[in-house]
Each structure stands twice: as structure tokens, then as C-alpha cells.
Amino acid sequence: MPLKVPLESDAQQVVDPGTVCFWVEGRSLALPFGPTPISKGDECRLVSKCNVLGRIEGDPRLLKTVREGDTIRVEPLSA
Secondary structure (H helix, E strand, O other): OOOOOOOOOOOEEEEOOOEEEEEOOOOEEEOOOOOOOOOOOOOEEEEEEEEEEEEOOOOHHHHHHOOOOOOOOOOOOOO
8 A cells, every 4th residue: 555654653563353453564464364374362463553543344364365466355344
């Protein structure tokens, strides 16, 4: 993503499944839905701290069906 933002003071590395994050170092969205290779147990541990933006509406485990090259759409909910 063509964004350059600072890491926020409340950035997190371990988040709940379905948390929408911005990975500052990689300039991309992170949409964790389960354990990663560096997780301890069932936690969602990201490669580094990320800015937390919000939550996925619905079951984040559906992201398990996304494959390389698939298109997904991320949009904000109306208030």
C-alpha cells in the first residue's frame, strides 16, 4: 500500500483473530485469523508490532479459504 505512517504507541504484535491491522514495516494490511508460524499456542502473533485499525465483521476464519492471487475487498462499515 502506498502509505507511510508511523508505528502508533499502542501498536500490538499479539491480537485477537479478526483484528484489522496495518503492518507499518511492510506497508500492508494484516488480517490475522489464527495462529502463525511464530505464535505461542493458539494466539495470533504477527511478525512485528502493527497499528490496530478495527475488526473484521463476521467469521475471520473464512480467510483460510483465500488463496494466492485471490482478490478480497476491505471496506469500512458505515456508522
